[in-house]
Amino acid sequence: MSRAILHRAAAVLAILVTTALMAGCERPEIHRDRFIAFGTIVELNIYTADRELARTAAEAVRADLDYMHGAWHAWEPGPMGRTNQLLATGMEFSANPSVLPLIIEAKRLSEATEGLFNPALGELFALWGFQSDDPQGPPPDEAEIQAILEQQPAMDDVWIDGIRMRSHNTAVRLDLGAYAKGYGLHQAMEHLKDLGVENAILNAGGDLRAIGRPGNxxxxxxxxxxxxxxxxxxxxxxxxxxxxxxxxxxxxxxxEGERYHHILDPRTGHPARGTRSVTVIHDHAAEADVASTALFIAGTDDWPRIAARLGIEKVMLIDDAGVVHMTPAMEKRVRFETKPKDRIITPLPDGQDAASVAPPA
Amino acid sequence: MITRADALVILLACGLVASTYAWLWSPGAPASQVRVISGNEEVARLPLNEARQLEISGPAGITVVEIADGAARCAASPGSQGICQSAGWLRRAGDMAVSLPNRVIIEVLGDESEFDSMNY
Structure with missing residues (x-):
């Protein structure tokens, strides 16, 4: 066999081996997983070339959210349910470590929202039936609503010193539904980052936290x-x-032809009126969760003040007439796919007493 | 000096690389499937071009999934608000209907959708 033929054979072999190696490489792609957890539908998108990492991460997130849902659910047996029982006694007790950080943060955020976010009003939430996955109505009697409001349950009533806790108001019943999902998304994404995930979206019931980017x-x-x-x-x-x-x-x-939604105004005890939706972009999921609820209740007049107190710069509120209200920072970030009826750009007020302090770790 | 044989080898090699690239790196097939998840398990993955109906048992009762004309929908489900049914016909990749009480997810799979995730 001549030397030239050997060279050609070697060249063909080299090309084939290289091609086979290239075929063996996995290019990065978006791995999508959907499942039900935290009482809602959860969607996890991970951009990676590591299929095993995507699978492991999805299992970890599912386990995390299941654990948090069980621990923080106000209406099922568990640490939060037990905490509510103990708060109702008015006696001092040692708080469960799985719920203590949430309650501390909830106190801070309730104050920052001037009480519009009031998770101490769990009894009111239950009275309306919104603790159920399938609320059916009808609306409760006005007298029952007023009976709860007159007791003025508030986060200020919850006294905390280290791990010791008690309530000065036995009407306090904590339901962290407007906050726990954001807190849970934050924690679950931190776990994903610890596992080595760099590019992902974790979406629970339409609310999400995203990190990195899928490619370029x-x-x-x-x-x-x-x-x-x-x-x-x-x-x-x-x-x-x-x-x-x-x-x-x-x-x-x-x-009777009227929609009764779950975002209750703590001042009236009824669903907040005048707003259809509030969208916020923020660097911390738990604060974003609270802000979207509180700004919905604040409505068209007061949302800029509350947003400034919370340190939330990107806000979009749609009122019941379909008018879009936005901060200048939000306007720069949204591209409308459907032309809104009208658009009002409102800067946040200066010099607000920003009650927001360092975000939770 | 490149001989005809060399040129043939290079041509064949280039052809091999190109065909491998096309085979491995081309985008996926157009939207064509519906996936049904019950609890935490995928219980069905069916083509959208074959009309049929299936019943999925869950903790709250039976969710009926209907497939017709290249789309799927939640035809019936135990939730009192009809939220699952109100999602209507699912045609675009990423569209989904959910019955939380019955823990059923119906989603249409296919080409890359316009958005990576939906906020609502």
């Missing part, structure tokens, strides 16, 4: 229109961000 483009998020008809706007994420929306379409029941 940002994560693309669609914000659903409040009337449920298609996509209102698109947002490209930047780095590590949470996007949360509170809307009157999420959990509700109809009674």
């Amino acid at each position: 483009r940002p994560w693309r998020i669609g914000v659903r229109a409040p009337d449920g008809q298609g996509v209102l706007a698109a947002i490209d994420t930047k780095g590590d961000e949470a996007i949360f929306t509170s809307g009157d379409y999420e959990r509700y029941f109809m009674h």
Whole structure:
């Protein structure tokens, strides 16, 4: 066999081996997983070439969220349920470590929202039936609503010293539903980062935290229109961000032609009126969760003041006439897919007494 | 000096690389499937071009999934608000209907959708 033929054979072999090696390489792709956890639908997108990492991470997130849901559920047996029993005694007790950090943060955020976020009003929430996955109505009697409001349960009533806790008001019943999901998403994403995930979206019931990017483009998020008809706007994420929306379409029941949704105004005891939805972008999911609820209740007049107190710069509120109210920072981030009826850009007031302090670790 | 044989080898090698690239790196097939998840398990993955109906048992009762005309929908489900049914026909990749009381997810799979995730 001549030397030339040997060279050619070697060249062909080298090409074949290289091709086979290239075929064996996995390119990064988005691995999507959907499951039910935390009482809602959870979607996890991970951009990675490591299929095993994506699988392991999805299992870890599912386990994390199941654990947190069990620990923090106000209406099922567990640490939060037990905490509520003990608060109702008015006696001092040692708080369960799985719920203590949440309650401390909830106190801070309740104050920052001037009480619009009031998780001490769990009894009111239950009275309306919104602790159920399938609220059916009808609305409760006004006298029952007023009986709860007259007792003025508030986070200020919860005294905490180290791990010791008690309530000065036995009407306090904690339901951290407007906060726990954000806190849980934050913690679960931190776990994903510890596992080595660098690019991901974790979405629970339409609220999400995103990190990194899928390749050389940002994560693309669609914000659903409040009337449920298609996509209102698109947002490209930047780095590590949470996007949360509170809307009157999420959990509700109809009674005599009127919609009764789950975002209750602590001042009236009734569903907050005048707002259809509030979307916020923020760097901390738990604060974003609280802010979207509190700004929904604050309504068109007061949302800028409350947003400034919370340190939330990117806000979009849609009122019941379909008018979009936004901060200048939010306006720069949204691309409308459906032209809004009208648009009002409102800067946040200066010199607010920012009650927001360092975000939780 | 490149001979004809060399040129043939290079041509064949290039062809091999190109065909491997096309085989491994081309985008996925167009939207064509519906996936049904009950609890934490995928219980069905069916083509959208074959009309049929299936019943999924869950903790709250039976969720009926209907497939017709290249789309799928939640035809019936135990939730009192009809939220699962109100999602309507699912046609675009990423569309889904969910019955939380019955722990059923119905989602349409296919090409890359316009958005990576939906906020609502």
